Amino acid sequence: MQRTAALGEDGEVSGVPVVVVGAGPVGLTAALLLARRGIDVLVLEKHPEPYPLPRAVHLDDEVFRVLQAAGVADAVLARSRPLAGLRLLDRTHRVLAEFARHPDAGVHGWPQGSLIHQPDLEEVLAHEAAAHPRITVERGAEVSGLGQAEGGVTVTVRAPDGGPDRSVRAVAVLGCDGANSTVRDLIGASMRDLGPADRWLVLDVRSPVALPVWPGAHQVCDARRPATFMPVTGDRYRWEARLAPGETVEDATTPDRLADLLAPVDPAAVEVVRAVEYTFRAQVADRWRHGRVLLAGDAAHLSPPFIGQGLGSGLRDAHQLAWKLAAVLEGDDDALLDTYQAEREPHARALVRVAQLLGGLMTGGGRGGDVLRRAVLAAVRRIPAVARLATDSRTPPLRRGPLVERRGRAGRRLAGTLVPQPEVLVDGRPCRLDDVLGQGWVVLSAGGPLPTLRGAPEPRVLRTGDGPGEVTSAELDRWLRGGSVLVRPDRIVAAAAGRRLIGSGRAAASDLVRPRTPTGGRKVM
Numbered sequence: 001m002q003r004t005a006a007l008g009e010d011g012e013v014s015g016v017p018v019v020v021v022g023a024g025p026v027g028l029t030a031a032l033l034l035a036r037r038g039i040d041v042l043v044l045e046k047h048p049e050p051y052p053l054p055r056a057v058h059l060d061d062e063v064f065r066v067l068q069a070a071g072v073a074d075a076v077l078a079r080s081r082p083l084a085g086l087r088l089l090d091r092t093h094r095v096l097a098e099f100a101r102h103p104d105a106g107v108h109g110w111p112q113g114s115l116i117h118q119p120d121l122e123e124v125l126a127h128e129a130a131a132h133p134r135i136t137v138e139r140g141a142e143v144s145g146l147g148q149a150e151g152g153v154t155v156t157v158r159a160p161d162g163g164p165d166r167s168v169r170a171v172a173v174l175g176c177d178g179a180n181s182t183v184r185d186l187i188g189a190s191m192r193d194l195g196p197a198d199r200w201l202v203l204d205v206r207s208p209v210a211l212p213v214w215p216g217a218h219q220v221c222d223a224r225r226p227a228t229f230m231p232v233t234g235d236r237y238r239w240e241a242r243l244a245p246g247e248t249v250e251d252a253t254t255p256d257r258l259a260d261l262l263a264p265v266d267p268a269a270v271e272v273v274r275a276v277e278y279t280f281r282a283q284v285a286d287r288w289r290h291g292r293v294l295l296a297g298d299a300a301h302l303s304p305p306f307i308g309q310g311l312g313s314g315l316r317d318a319h320q321l322a323w324k325l326a327a328v329l330e331g332d333d334d335a336l337l338d339t340y341q342a343e344r345e346p347h348a349r350a351l352v353r354v355a356q357l358l359g360g361l362m363t364g365g366g367r368g369g370d371v372l373r374r375a376v377l378a379a380v381r382r383i384p385a386v387a388r389l390a391t392d393s394r395t396p397p398l399r400r401g402p403l404v405e406r407r408g409r410a411g412r413r414l415a416g417t418l419v420p421q422p423e424v425l426v427d428g429r430p431c432r433l434d435d436v437l438g439q440g441w442v443v444l445s446a447g448g449p450l451p452t453l454r455g456a457p458e459p460r461v462l463r464t465g466d467g468p469g470e471v472t473s474a475e476l477d478r479w480l481r482g483g484s485v486l487v488r489p490d491r492i493v494a495a496a497a498g499r500r501l502i503g504s505g506r507a508a509a510s511d512l513v514r515p516r517t518p519t520g521g522r523k524v525m
Contacts, residue, residue: 016042016136017329019155019170021143021183023050025118026297026314027176028125028137032070033322035134037439039329042168043135044157046142046177050126053274054118054204057232058083058217058308059315062395062418064110065491066319068434072128073110079120081233083113084216088362091222093263100216109421109432113308117233146173146186148291172292172325176318179281181299187290191302194282194349195356198304201252203239203261204274211237211265217308219362226363227261228305237270240278240305242363249277280304282352288341292334296321301348306359309351309395317344323439323489327457343398350396394418398492405453405495414496419444419487420479425472436462436471437487441494445484446477448498453486456494 018034020027023045031041059067059080067073085100106112129135144165145156155168175183184190213231220227220241227241241261243252251257253275258267281302288295297314320343324336397416400406406415421433441459443450450461464480466472483499 016040016168016170018042018172018174018325019044019153019168020174020176021045021155022175022177022297022299023047023126023137023139024176024178024297025056025121025125025311026318027174028122028129029066029070029315030174030176030296030318030322031129031135031137032072032125032132033066033318034326035129035132036069036071037322037326038134039326040134041136042170043129043137044141044143044155044168045137045139046182048140048160050119050122052119054232054236054238056118056121056308056311057115057230057238058311059114059116059121060308060312061106061108061110061112063312063315064114065108065418065421065434066315068110068432069319069439070125070128072124075124075128076116076121077110077114079124079233080114080116081215081231082111083115083230084214085113086216087214087218089218089220091220091224093218093220096221107420107422108418109423109434115230115232117236118311120233143177143182143186146183146293148293151292153292170292171329172294174321174325175293175295175299176297176314177299179298179302181295183293184285184295184299187287187293187295189285189287189290189295191281191283192286194284194352195304196282198280198359199243200278200280200305201239201241201243201249202274202276202278203241203253203272205237205239205262205270205272206235207237207265207270208235209269210235211270213237213265219306221362223363225261236273243277249275282356284345284349284352288345289337292337294321294325294337294340301345301352303348303352304355304359306355306362307351309355313348313351316347319490320344339401339403342401343403346399347396402455403453403488403494404492405451408497409499414485414493414499417493418491419485419493420476421491422473422475424476426470427468433471433473433476434491437491439489441489442487443484444471444476444480444487446480447482448484450484451486451495451497453495456486459486 017039018041020031020041020043023043027043031043034041064073067076082103087098088096090096101112129137140160142158143155144158147154153170153173155170155173157166157168175181177183215231218229225241229239231237239261282304283302285295285300288300296317301313303310321340324340328334328336398404404416406412423430424433424436426436441457443459443461445461446464462471464471464477481500484497485493486495488494
């Protein structure tokens with residue numbers, strides 16, 4: 001089902017609170033998050049049909065909580081596969097180190113890493129958006145202009161058949177239209193390089209029989225020809241390899257070179273669905289907001305592929321934007337939107353830097369670097385702490401700011417991080433914690449003083465225990481340590497109080513004992 005917005009006599013579409021430009025995963029997720037908060041959304045997508053080929057292939061457990069908030073996590077999980085971890089290989093594909101992940105759900109209630117076929121993800125999101133009465137998706141609608149006045153935005157939409165342009169009046173516009181964002185250009189923002197561009201060959205392959213490969217990501221640590229391989233979902237597989245200066249896709253896919261890249265898989269036994277050059281960039285936009293127009297996803301930041309966080313960062317943008325924009329539309333000051341870039345840009349920039357660092361460590365240094373890697377990995381792979389770090393799915397905490405209070409020992413450790421999501425019991429009923437927290441601000445308390453934050457709405461207080469309406473969870477009690485946390489709508493801890501310190505260990509989601517797979521369902525991929 002696809003609804004089309006109605007035109008007025010003057011060709012203007014009115015009464016649409018939010019226009020989302022771009023119907024990719026970030027745009028559709030933003031639309032679903034807003035619609036679930038009671039906000040009408042018009043999604044404009046210039047392409048008449050969804051892009052049929054895969055791009056992103058990885059999502060982590062933090063990002064699955066965004067999909068959970070959008071109502072699609074279980075459907076996406078059913079079309080994904082858990083990522084077994086990471087193997088580092090030398091140029092002959094000999095294993096230098098293996099960092100395996102536990103197959104059960106992690107501290108956020110979902111597999112720490114999942115491999116996806118992006119068209120499957122987009123199909124799930126598009127189906128959910130088409131079924132939602134507050135979302136209208138219009139394909140073949142290209143945005144060509146933006147104008148702001150009197151607290152609103154007028155969007156000029158070019159007709160696909162060459163007819164007259166029309167305008168759409170909205171209270172806000174989200175530019176989720178990708179790396180070549182039109183919205184970014186229209187607000188005068190530009191991308192800033194954090195490092196040189198990197199040209200890679202990307203091969204998407206299908207095999208009629210399951211290939212005998214380890215079900216995780218493989219990184220070939222070869223300074224001459226670094227490469228990545230992973231089984232995706234079903235019969236789909238992905239190979240990537242860095243292109244040499246001046247080398248073309250045709251050069252890199254001759255029979256001999258293809259045999260070297262796919263070894264030990266026989267290229268004649270598989271179908272190469274796509275062989276294309278991708279230029280991976282490390283960039284962040286200088287401005288993410290102009291009035292009521294905001295950027296998200298690839299329109300705001302681009303990352304090298306080494307930690308699989310490109311799409312994840314965009315979905316985090318959508319999660320934060322949705323609750324802040326909804327609050328503004330309900331009467332909060334527009335200044336709340338100033339905190340969006342202030343919080344998300346440093347986080348996205350940090351992940352780009354980590355991707356650059358790990359990429360250099362795994363593939364740089366020439367032949368000398370290859371020799372050094374073999375020696376170092378032979379030693380560190382036997383150290384449990386290194387293995388935990390390599391498979392840890394946590395991202396850096398948000399920095400201190402108006403919505404992140406890091407005072408005191410408990411606050412410094414917890415504020416800015418995601419509250420964990422174990423399976424909990426409420427009145428004897430098992431459920432995921434986020435479904436209990438709801439969409440607003442919540443104080444989650446195991447006792448002691450309740451944290452506050454200047455300017456935050458009055459939160460609901462949810463206590464742990466086994467009484468009526470209380471949350472029963474031994475894992476959560478161990479994490480709270482007798483204290484309380486103030487949780488924002490995006491599940492970020494805004495402030496903490498009264499939490500007992502035990503030893504000198506790091507008080508974070510890692511304190512939580514690994515939960516079982518939930519009912520119903522430094523990053524390294």
